[in-house]
Amino acid sequence: MSTVLIIVLVVVVVIAVAAAVVFLGSGRGRVGGRNLKHRFGPEYERVVDRHGGDTGAAERELAERVKRHGDFRQRALPPERHEQYVAQWAGVQEQFVDSPQKAVAEADRLLAALAAERGYPQTEGEQLDALSVHHATHVEGLRRVRRAARGEGGTEQMREALVEARALFEALVTDRGTGREERAGARGTHAHEGGQHPDAPGDEHGSHRPRLLGRHAKGSGV
Secondary structure, three states: OOHHHHHHHHHHHHHHHHHHHHHHHHHHHHHHHHHHHHHHOHHHHHHHHHOOOOHHHHHHHHHHHHHHHOOOOOOOOOHHHHHHHHHHHHHHHHHHHHOHHHHHHHHHHHHHHHHHHOOOOOOHHHHHHHHHHHOOOOHHHHHHHHHHHOOOOOHHHHHHHHHHHHHHHHHHHOOOOOOHHHHHOOOOOOOOHHHOOOOOOOOOOOOOOOOOOOOOOOOOOO
């Protein structure tokens, strides 16, 4: 075999190996991208938009969030604390009628306190990142409430923020699962550990659970 033919064969083999590496690497990237998009849902699109459409940068950020917070497990919420939080949220909704600004500020404080009690980080940025990993469908409600609490938007925007934030509140206060289970319950409060509705009269501790106010509770204004 001539030297020229050997060189040609070597070049062909090198090119083939390089092409295989590129193909497999891009395939892994696509799979990872699909997994992240499925896991984060609307949060994925929000991060992509924030990175100016750069999906690679967005996926690196989201993958880092999963690395930091993916193994997190919520702390249990005692029944009496559950009742206290539900009562406080009902008070927030009632307060909205007379003082929308104070109501959304209180909702912000209440959500942050509830998340911290469940074991999420207490610093604002890390708390949002951790919540986005486990409650990606609902975390935008907390952001909207925080913007409203800073005075961004009018009364209608505050009302919408409070309505959206209530989904996160319900998910945190009722021990609902995260990930696939949490997405299954994204439009309501019907998904609950053990198959029990969170408004059901009683729980595993035998105590009565006060009903969460509905989306159009009379007199609540929200």
